Amino acid sequence: MTGAAAAVEALMLEGTPCVFGIPGAQNNDLWDAMKSKRLPYLLCTHEFSASVMADGAARATGRVGVFAVIPGPGLTNSLTGIGEARLDSVPLVGLVTDIAHGPNARAFQVHALPTAALLRPVCKLVLEVRHVSRIPLAIHQAFQVARAGEPGPVAVVIPFDLYRDVWCYQGELPAPLPRPLDEAAYRHALGLLADPSRSGRVGIYAGMGCHDHPELLRAVAETLQAPVATSVSGKGALDDRHPLAVGWGYGRFGTRTAENAFRKVDTVLAIGVKYSEVSTANYSIPPIRRVIHVDAEPANLGRNVAADVAVHADSGRFLERLLSDSAAIRREDDPGLRRRIAQDRALDRACHEAAEITQAVDPMRLFVELRRQLHPEDLIYLDVTASTHWAAESLWVPGPRRYFAPSDNQSMGWSIPAAIAAQAVRPEVRVISVAGDGCFLMSGLETSTAAREGLPVKFLVLDDGAYHYMQMLQQPLYRRTTATQLAPIDYAAFAHAMGLAYIRIGTNDQVPGSLHSGLNYPGPILIHVHISYKGRELRWLSALRTSYLDKLDTPEKLRLGTRVAVRSVKPFKVND
Ligand SMILES: Cc1ncc(C[n+]2csc(CCOP(=O)(O)OP(=O)(O)O)c2C)c(N)n1
Numbered sequence: 001m002t003g004a005a006a007a008v009e010a011l012m013l014e015g016t017p018c019v020f021g022i023p024g025a026q027n028n029d030l031w032d033a034m035k036s037k038r039l040p041y042l043l044c045t046h047e048f049s050a051s052v053m054a055d056g057a058a059r060a061t062g063r064v065g066v067f068a069v070i071p072g073p074g075l076t077n078s079l080t081g082i083g084e085a086r087l088d089s090v091p092l093v094g095l096v097t098d099i100a101h102g103p104n105a106r107a108f109q110v111h112a113l114p115t116a117a118l119l120r121p122v123c124k125l126v127l128e129v130r131h132v133s134r135i136p137l138a139i140h141q142a143f144q145v146a147r148a149g150e151p152g153p154v155a156v157v158i159p160f161d162l163y164r165d166v167w168c169y170q171g172e173l174p175a176p177l178p179r180p181l182d183e184a185a186y187r188h189a190l191g192l193l194a195d196p197s198r199s200g201r202v203g204i205y206a207g208m209g210c211h212d213h214p215e216l217l218r219a220v221a222e223t224l225q226a227p228v229a230t231s232v233s234g235k236g237a238l239d240d241r242h243p244l245a246v247g248w249g250y251g252r253f254g255t256r257t258a259e260n261a262f263r264k265v266d267t268v269l270a271i272g273v274k275y276s277e278v279s280t281a282n283y284s285i286p287p288i289r290r291v292i293h294v295d296a297e298p299a300n301l302g303r304n305v306a307a308d309v310a311v312h313a314d315s316g317r318f319l320e321r322l323l324s325d326s327a328a329i330r331r332e333d334d335p336g337l338r339r340r341i342a343q344d345r346a347l348d349r350a351c352h353e354a355a356e357i358t359q360a361v362d363p364m365r366l367f368v369e370l371r372r373q374l375h376p377e378d379l380i381y382l383d384v385t386a387s388t389h390w391a392a393e394s395l396w397v398p399g400p401r402r403y404f405a406p407s408d409n410q411s412m413g414w415s416i417p418a419a420i421a422a423q424a425v426r427p428e429v430r431v432i433s434v435a436g437d438g439c440f441l442m443s444g445l446e447t448s449t450a451a452r453e454g455l456p457v458k459f460l461v462l463d464d465g466a467y468h469y470m471q472m473l474q475q476p477l478y479r480r481t482t483a484t485q486l487a488p489i490d491y492a493a494f495a496h497a498m499g500l501a502y503i504r505i506g507t508n509d510q511v512p513g514s515l516h517s518g519l520n521y522p523g524p525i526l527i528h529v530h531i532s533y534k535g536r537e538l539r540w541l542s543a544l545r546t547s548y549l550d551k552l553d554t555p556e557k558l559r560l561g562t563r564v565a566v567r568s569v570k571p572f573k574v575n576d
């Protein structure tokens with residue numbers, strides 16, 4: 001078998017649903033083998049999309065996402081998406097073709113950038129193949145490592161000439177790596193949870209690591225009578241309709257319900273979560289008396305929030321063990337807690353529903369309507385827009401792996417390729433992406449892929465003609481905005497050019513009807529929302545601002561105060 005055929009067989013043995021990428025002279029053998037062996041592939045328009053598509057598909061399915069790129073520009077284009085998967089703990093395998101390295105390899109080959117060296121800082125592991133016989137083994141090892149512990153991207157670097165070499169293989173899958181559970185630390189955590197006089201009221205903070213164990217999480221929460229808050233990427237780990245679900249983030253930046261519920265919490269049980277900068281609005285998470293931190297990666301434990309008990313464990317194994325000890329940790333039914341949560345959630349909802357902006361669409365009006373109209377199985381991909389924080393606050397997510405955002409690398413343009421890939425591997429569900437207009441300009445041409453393939457993604461673009469996210473960070477500190485205005489775009493013409501249907505939503509009144517028409521259109525459609533952010537309070541931003549100012553030292557505060565005072569009285573150019 002050729003190296004290319006062996007690579008494809010290995011991918012098929014791993015159950016790869018689709019390979020995302022763009023062919024080039026160095027990996028045409030691989031693409032040809034995919035076609036011969038009927039391994040599904042999806043051609044994208046830019047390799048940023050290749051890695052992001054693998055990420056989007058992985059998040060939607062819980063399985064390893066796969067992409068294939070050429071060395072040089074294909075590789076460097078893909079680095080942003082690999083970086084997102086690295087920081088957001090998403091399992092990817094990248095088949096990165098390399099230049100030839102054998103004794104007869106020539107100097108100055110095309111795309112001769114240092115492939116493995118470029119990949120190493122952004123990958124969990126880079127496997128360099130130097131002989132055709134190693135190709136399947138390296139691919140299987142890559143899948144194993146990508147899934148193990150804290151998931152992440154693994155690159156398999158294969159010099160192109162090896163794809164054409166021939167070898168005799170025995171196809172064989174290695175056993176999965178064991179899921180960790182530090183028994184001593186578990187006992188310690190159990191001891192604390194089983195003693196209410198020490199642990200008091202328990203609250204659960206659930207991250208992305210909980211997505212594959214929603215039933216275990218629910219059962220543990222009910223046993224402990226614990227309110228459950230999630231990180232942004234953990235949204236849906238517990239169905240938001242559950243009476244113990246309090247929404248996202250337990251500080252001033254998340255839902256009011258979570259903030260209130262966690263004021264009364266004495267011990268937080270944080271599972272599969274990293275307390276990263278964005279998900280804590282610049283580390284402004286309130287301190288809680290006792291912290292039990294559970295994570296599959298020991299280096300994550302207690303990093304930003306000191307842990308009284310640090311448990312190196314796979315979330316599923318930890319939750320299973322806790323349930324097997326449920327008699328020891330069971331708390332009395334607490335109808336008062338459930339009533340308070342229900343009241344706070346009703347209050348949160350009422351705040352979201354009040355339209356505060358009338359000159360164009362109020363972002364909350366859009367998300368409240370999305371919440372009403374989404375089906376429980378729908379997948380929604382958010383981008384790096386100011387709106388992502390309104391969405392996190394207001395969208396209720398009825399289960400795991402339905403709500404996705406690029407959390408810790410904040411890669412603009414991510415939602416579009418991620419949503420297309422999700423639709424490719426999950427054709428039975430409706431997939432929606434929500435991008436700001438700035439994000440849309442980064443990867444909007446990828447919508448042509450949805451049109452070409454007939455993938456009926458609903459692409460929402462929130463058009464405010466600007467980088468509002470940057471404006472809201474710049475304005476209070478500099479009293480002006482710089483480099484934030486976007487060119488006006490004719491979105492109807494753009495949709496037509498890409499082969500998408502088009503609908504525009506210009507006012508709050510149009511939101512229910514037009515959103516309904518757009519979401520129920522049978523094919524891919526651009527839903528162009530003329531949005532205005534002027535005047536809407538954003539809890540995440542207020543918390544971020546306070547935390548930022550609190551952390552400045554006195555000279556920095558003085559400099560900032562002087563700048564703000566001077567610019568407040570001097571006329572200045574508002575924009576750009
Ligand atoms: C690739 C990349 N470049 C720059 C940034 C910094 N950044 C974060 S949000 C943002 C603006 C987003 O604008 P838009 O998509 O229009 O969203 P809006 O906030 O206006 O809804 C920028 C430039 C980033 N996160 N990623």
Ligand SMILES: [Mg+2]
Binds near residue numbers: 436437463468
């Ligand atoms: Mg914008």
